[in-house]
Amino acid sequence: MLDIKLIREKPDFVRQRLATRGAGDESLIDGILQADEQRRKALAEVETLKATRNRVSKEIGALMGQKKIAEAEAKKAETKDLGDKIAALDQQAKAAETKRDELMLRLPNLPHESVALGKSAEDNPEIRVFGSKPEFAFKPKSHVDLCESLKLIDFARAAKLSGSGFLLYTNWGARLERALIQFLLELHTRENGYTEVSPPFMVNPECLMGVGQFPKFKDQYYGVAEGDKADELGKLYLIPTAETPIANIHRDELLSEKQLPIYYCGYTPCFRGEAGAAGVGTRGMIRVHQFDKVELIKIVKPEDGYAEHEKMLANAERVLQLLGLHYRVVMLCTGDMGFASAKTYDIEVWAPGQGSYLEVSSVSNCEDFQARRMNLRFKSESGENRFPHILNGSGTALARLFVALVETHQQADGSVKIPEPLQKFLGTDVIRA
RNA sequence: GGAAGGGUGGCUGAGUGGUUAAAGGCAUCUGACUCGAAAUCAGAAGUAGGGGCAACUCUACCGUGGGUUCGAAUCCCACCCCUUCCGCCA
Numbered sequence: 001m002l003d004i005k006l007i008r009e010k011p012d013f014v015r016q017r018l019a020t021r022g023a024g025d026e027s028l029i030d031g032i033l034q035a036d037e038q039r040r041k042a043l044a045e046v047e048t049l050k051a052t053r054n055r056v057s058k059e060i061g062a063l064m065g066q067k068k069i070a071e072a073e074a075k076k077a078e079t080k081d082l083g084d085k086i087a088a089l090d091q092q093a094k095a096a097e098t099k100r101d102e103l104m105l106r107l108p109n110l111p112h113e114s115v116a117l118g119k120s121a122e123d124n125p126e127i128r129v130f131g132s133k134p135e136f137a138f139k140p141k142s143h144v145d146l147c148e149s150l151k152l153i154d155f156a157r158a159a160k161l162s163g164s165g166f167l168l169y170t171n172w173g174a175r176l177e178r179a180l181i182q183f184l185l186e187l188h189t190r191e192n193g194y195t196e197v198s199p200p201f202m203v204n205p206e207c208l209m210g211v212g213q214f215p216k217f218k219d220q221y222y223g224v225a226e227g228d229k230a231d232e233l234g235k236l237y238l239i240p241t242a243e244t245p246i247a248n249i250h251r252d253e254l255l256s257e258k259q260l261p262i263y264y265c266g267y268t269p270c271f272r273g274e275a276g277a278a279g280v281g282t283r284g285m286i287r288v289h290q291f292d293k294v295e296l297i298k299i300v301k302p303e304d305g306y307a308e309h310e311k312m313l314a315n316a317e318r319v320l321q322l323l324g325l326h327y328r329v330v331m332l333c334t335g336d337m338g339f340a341s342a343k344t345y346d347i348e349v350w351a352p353g354q355g356s357y358l359e360v361s362s363v364s365n366c367e368d369f370q371a372r373r374m375n376l377r378f379k380s381e382s383g384e385n386r387f388p389h390i391l392n393g394s395g396t397a398l399a400r401l402f403v404a405l406v407e408t409h410q411q412a413d414g415s416v417k418i419p420e421p422l423q424k425f426l427g428t429d430v431i432r433a
Numbered sequence: 434g435g436a437a438g439g440g441u442g443g444c445u446g447a448g449u450g451g452u453u454a455a456a457g458g459c460a461u462c463u464g465a466c467u468c469g470a471a472a473u474c475a476g477a478a479g480u481a482g483g484g485g486c487a488a489c490u491c492u493a494c495c496g497u498g499g500g501u502u503c504g505a506a507u508c509c510c511a512c513c514c515c516u517u518c519c520g521c522c523a
Contacts, residue, residue, distance in 0.1 A: 039483095050491085062452085253443095
């Protein structure tokens with residue numbers, strides 16, 4: 001959520017920054033300003049009436065104390081009708097506030113000034129490249145073929161169990177998935193200083209609201225119900241990313257400055273409806289309804305936000321470097337950024353069998369946008385309450401990492417070599433048919 | 434699912450209709466003492482939203498939402514959450 005004071009004081013600046021996203025959100029500003037104006041007007045009026053009522057009520061109390069019953073009764077008659085006026089105005093103020101906040105919750109974050117202007121993914125500038133596309137003396141296979149020949153994934157039976165867009169990892173496939181999770185968590189906790197957490201996989205709607213996934217993208221997530229009780233639907237949702245529970249850990253808290261920075265990492269499965277998205281329904285692991293991910297979350301002082309952002313990006317890149325994978329880092333342009341983000345880098349890993357780059361990590365600084373939504377603050381040394389920056393980054397998404405790994409390290413004989421840092425977690429240096 | 438108890442400020446914990454923003458304690462800040470610190474003593478200090486150039490001032494907030502009343506942390510109703518016990522259960 002943006003700061004209403006910023007919208008009030010610099011509406012043109014806010015409109016201009018929103019316009020760079022190209023989604024037309026700046027058109028909401030007028031309605032927000034109008035509702036805000038109505039709210040303040042009603043508030044000024046009703047608060048004057050309340051002040052009167054409070055004063056008279058105190059006088060009545062004093063008179064009662066002195067047993068001057070008649071005088072007290074006279075005062076009561078005086079304020080009798082104030083209540084109705086107050087109730088009516090209260091309702092007006094509340095209605096205006098509700099309208100203002102509904103609109104505010106639909107506004108995305110303002111892009112940071114360092115973000116490249118652009119309309120779509122084609123305008124995303126490439127920041128750097130690590131390694132180079134591997135050369136093969138044979139035609140590299142797709143992960144789909146490798147997974148079938150090595151029996152890593154049973155696509156057909158996964159569909160039998162849950163429909164398209166789900167994966168059944170088998171034998172070395174399941175063990176590789178588990179080894180990757182272990183490898184990632186060990187890397188981030190031991191080398192990069194993150195504290196591991198293992199959060200619930202279902203959360204209440206407030207959490208989704210807090211990170212900005214609700215209300216705008218409500219149709220993209222899985223709601224659950226207990227048993228067959230239809231009215232339970234909507235009390236809990238399957239998490240689309242570990243960001244949702246982890247970033248909300250300190251929701252509605254007032255932290256002390258000494259507690260910052262906070263670094264969390266955690267493994268969870270991620271559930272995505274992917275309604276209308278291309279790729280679901282075809283075989284493969286690129287776009288699925290459920291995938292594993294190790295997520296990084298930071299809660300930091302605003303002045304440290306962007307330095308921490310770069311460090312988090314480096315933490316995610318380290319994963320691919322250790323696994324010997326070629327990748328590139330791109331900065332998402334203003335038109336391609338996520339709703340809550342002020343600045344995002346994507347890491348795209350090369351998948352030789354696909355002949356394309358796959359997004360395996362998205363590292364964002366949401367600044368204080370999420371902190372405002374979830375009312376997470378910290379008390380600074382000087383005593384003022386401030387909103388921290390909240391950052392999130394995939395460290396990394398697993399299904400696509402799995403794809404890049406088997407496609408990159410496949411051998412002419414159809415086997416897959418396991419990079420050295422992963423061997424101790426998997427217990428082998430090669431997977432053969 | 435059943436029963437009982439409970440939700441008060443950064444934390445803890447009093448408070449059953451009228452100067453209660455709310456005692457006490459902890460933590461925090463300022464001053465005194467000290468070479469400095471600790472301890473001790475004195476004092477300050479909630480959060481949010483309005484109005485005002487400002488000094489300042491008003492309003493709201495005791496789990497949430499309603500209700501009763503001139504006036505509600507306090508009384509009534511509904512709901513949510515937590516704890517313990519029972520039932521079921523990995």
